[in-house]
Amino acid sequence: MKQDTQTIEAKTIGLIDSLRTTCGEYGLAGGGSEYKIITEMFLYKFFNDKFGYEAKRMPIYGERLSKAEKWDAEYDKFDEEEVEDLFSYLPGSVPKMKPHHTLSHLYNASTQGDFSTLLDATLVEIASLNEDTFSVLTSGNSKVKIFNGVTNFITDVHKRDQFAIAMMKNLASFNFEDVFAEKYDFFSRIFQYLIKDYNNAGGGKYAEYYTPREIATVMARLLVGDDAQLRGVSCYDPSAGTGTLLLALAHQIGEDRCSIYSQDISEKSSEMLRLNLILNGLSESLPNIRQGNTLLEPAHKEANGTIKKFDYVVSNPPFKLDFPEYRDTLASDGIRFWAGVPNAVKQIKPKPTMAIYTCFIQHVLNSLSSRGKGAIVVPTGFITAKSGIENKILHRIVDEKWVYGVISMPSNVFADTGTNVSVVFFDKSTMSDKVILVDASKLGEDYQDANNNKKHRLLDKEVELIVNTFRNKEAVDGLSVAVTYDEIKEKGYSLSAGQYFDIKIEYVDITEEEFNRRMADYESKLTEMFAESHRLETEILTQLKSLKFNS
Missing domain, CATH: 1.20.1260 (Ferritin)
Known part of the structure; x- marks a missing residue:
């Protein structure tokens, strides 16, 4: 039975x-x-x-x-x-x-x-x-x-x-x-439970960064759509971790209609990704899984040695990681890292300072086919950067019309990073005439996990709200705005929704009698406060005069 x-x-x-x-x-x-x-x-x-x-x-x-x-x-x-x-x-x-x-x-x-x-x-x-x-x-x-x-x-x-x-x-x-x-819905829950105590950011220099399942679902639905009839498409994650983003993407497309490609420097993550693919019927993609340093030694290349291009690319990379030992090697590749590479630290500090995610953004863009679509998780500060590598990247993705949407997520929804994050969406086909900017920072609810750790999550109805608003490029008060590329340039290439919201002043009609009553109340309260202030001033001066010098 x-x-x-x-x-x-x-x-x-x-x-x-x-x-x-x-x-x-x-x-x-x-x-x-x-x-x-x-x-x-x-x-x-x-x-x-x-x-x-x-x-x-x-x-x-x-x-x-x-x-x-x-x-x-x-x-x-x-x-x-x-x-x-x-x-x-x-x-x-x-x-x-x-x-x-x-x-x-x-x-x-x-x-x-x-x-x-x-x-x-x-x-x-x-x-x-x-x-x-x-x-x-x-x-x-x-x-x-x-x-x-x-x-x-x-x-x-x-x-x-x-x-x-x-x-x-x-x-x-x-x-x-x-x-x-x-399929995915069953084994994704089992897989998360299986690795729940082992997938954390305490694993040293190359820690595993976990993407919440609801965020992965939002990314996949917005990249692929709900009724896409795709076949033979390629999906890639250059910082795959245990594969949450790739599995959500494959599930959205259809596990039998896509091939998975990945790379990750962590041995543990690669082992868990293999398990995840096997559990979810994607064993045929296992030959495409690589363990190694994506930025230094990208494993997926064309026959002529150039970076392989993919239909879909997703990534939740480490945001900061000090890599002075191979920084100059990356910097010498001006084609792949056209916006530059972070300056090397003079000495390794307890907390890394080199913004390695900027290298991953460039790698993601270089890995997209001419009609490819991608999404990457970044610290929210990136979308308003006014200088440096970040600003150069912003200029390029706006000028080339590669960016077509941004979602700023609630605080602590990525509990492992402790950083406010946004998801930036790319489309190399440059078919969009407007960019949809969504500020979801006020959505979600706090909760405690099984270990009593305080976390934050989006509700199912909020996921639907974000997806529908993004797809329809709707302007919703306090939530979203659809802007042209010229408007973005006028705002200094900012991709923050809040900078485009209209400031509204609400006016309430009241009668002259109500106006006079309110003014009388204000005057009465101020008079009381002034009287109390004078009393305190007098008391302080009296106390001051009572002080005597003690020889």
């Missing part, structure tokens, strides 16, 4: 919690290895169930497996030739597993001794078998495999078998099959 989505979601979260609990029992809670263990075991279970689900639907062998009381027990009877033949029928995005790789086979071997070695060896074998499909490449084209084993993180070798058995027991009580028809 098929379970409802809420039930399976609750069970999935229960699986994640049980894996966390086991890690905690073996002293791994909060450690750098915890997220590796949990995500690897979670993904192994997903692979096992996904393989079984797809194998039972394949020609020839599917009927044999689906009619068996336990498909994995029947699969154990396959010889090597049958296994290879079954593999030939599977879609390229489906993980391949041999009979001795299945969870059932492993679980039955858990009491035979040295189980930790068997578990890790099995995970490594699965990774090698699926290397071409599920590996992520570094910018130097080194493959980062999907599994590396989990028990070596237990320092006490005598406890490794117990740990491995406990992990397998967690997996054995759960099945993913009921949700393989589910």
Whole structure:
């Protein structure tokens, strides 16, 4: 009997919690290895169930497996030739597993001794078998495999078998099959819960920056539309993190109608992005995922060495990051960084000062095709910059008519940055005659998350308000204004909605009698205040005169 989505979601979260609990029992809670263990075991279970689900639907062998009381027990009877033949029928995005790789086979071997070695060896074998499909490449084209084993993180070798058995027991009580028809909406919530304790800005120099899901949805809907019939389009994020923006974009377009490209310097983010793509049916895009420094070594290039162009580009880059070690290298590329590169700091400070986001803006613009559309998250101060690299960028995107909209978000909606942010929208086709500027800074509500941290979020009705106002280029009092490019130039290239709002003075008609009454009240109150003031002056002078010199 098929379970409802809420039930399976609750069970999935229960699986994640049980894996966390086991890690905690073996002293791994909060450690750098915890997220590796949990995500690897979670993904192994997903692979096992996904393989079984797809194998039972394949020609020839599917009927044999689906009619068996336990498909994995029947699969154990396959010889090597049958296994290879079954593999030939599977879609390229489906993980391949041999009979001795299945969870059932492993679980039955858990009491035979040295189980930790068997578990890790099995995970490594699965990774090698699926290397071409599920590996992520570094910018130097080194493959980062999907599994590396989990028990070596237990320092006490005598406890490794117990740990491995406990992990397998967690997996054995759960099945993913009921949700393989589910898409982004289900797995995005599961993914966020899975990584909630590991995706934070405390990870050192290259911290992970999280984009709230509702903001990602707004960006995707405004770039793509709600009823777009697109096919074969390319989507790129040069600072992808765990993929929130890319997944929202792919979901809006249709996962089967687009290819995903990304790069991120963080190893942890790249691993999580891989997991996110696998969970959401985008495994075919995994060869396009790169780990490395986008600005220094952009991985996606054309055959002639130029930057690859994409149909859609999204980014929520780090705003400030000191990079003196390669600043001059970037500055020498005057074509890609036409507005310049921030000056290098003389010494590294506790808080970075180099505005690296200005480099990402230029990279995003360079990565858009001639009719491409993009959106990037920036500190709100950028949209009114009067000097420096920021001002040069503003001049170019207005003069070229590349910018077609800006949304200034509420404070603290990006809780990880602590900075007021805006989203700037680009369209290289230069088809817009006006720019829509939305000031959403007063929208949203405060709330406390599960850890009692105060945060801010947009409500669903506010998301609809922003989307509809932006699309229709409506002028709404106190919220939005649609202005021409000439008007923007007259305002010193400012993209702040507030600078274009009309100042309105409200007049209220009153009678002469009401006017005289109000004036009498004001006079009476002022007289009382003046009298009190005089009394205090007199008292202060009296007290002053009473002071005597004490020899």
